[in-house]
Amino acid sequence: MLRKSIVLSLIVILTFKACKKQVQSDNNPKDLISINDFDSIAIQELPFSFAFNKDSIMDYHYTLEAFEKNNKIDKNEKLNTYFSDSTTFLIDENLLITDSKNYPYKGKGYFYLRLPDINNIKVLIFTYQNSEEPETLPYFELQTFDENTNVIDKLILAGGINYDCSWDRQFKIDKDYNIYLTDKESCFNPENEKQILKRTIQTQCKVDENGKITVVNNDEAV
Secondary structure (H helix, E strand, C coil): CHHHHHHHHHHHHHHHHHHHHHHHHHCCHHHHCCHHHHHHCCCCCCCEEECCCHHHHCCCCCCHHHHHHCCCCCCCCHHHHHCCCCCCCCCCCCCHHHHCCCCCCCCCCEEEEEEEEECCEEEEEEEECCCCCCCEEEEEEEEEECCCCCEEEEEEEEEEECCCEEEEEEEEECCCCEEEEEEEEEEEECCCCEEEEEEEEEEEEEECCCCCEEEEEEEEEC
16 A cells, blocks of 8 residues: 555656646747748748948838838747847957947847748848947847757848947848848047048858858958
């Protein structure tokens, strides 16, 4: 009788642990969508490019609220949970934006586009806006994911700040996953109303067959 009681107790304990483990697993946000569910997500074919339209910046056309209103993002989209924050610029990039105390960005990101797969690697673009920065524009960021939906690598594709020292990045991705970034920076001295810095930096990156991103070339235009 004692042995039977012990066996029943063990069954209850193991069942409780199994249920508890299942609940913990179900709470994982990435379990909400499987890798097979990507088949229902439209793919943006390459080449693909983006640049901020200067005439629209002052009209607040580039805000998360405007993106949501125009159905470019959905703040309830399950893929938002895949976003990985705290992305830094590549080692080869020397930009003024990296001096900000709010860099790198930490917070939520929103699914924007899906690009063609590389083998079994998923390629997604997210957008986010750093509210801690004055006069900030949304960032666009490419992130690659393996078959287990783990982040492989990520790259800031576009962003901008309009202030005394401004920064603007635009990009183009060709069909072979060569990424061409153009950074424009300028600084204005309000005291003497003179421009004290103006430069353009061209950077070429490559997403390889394993989803890793490397810098191919980085030049400052004269």
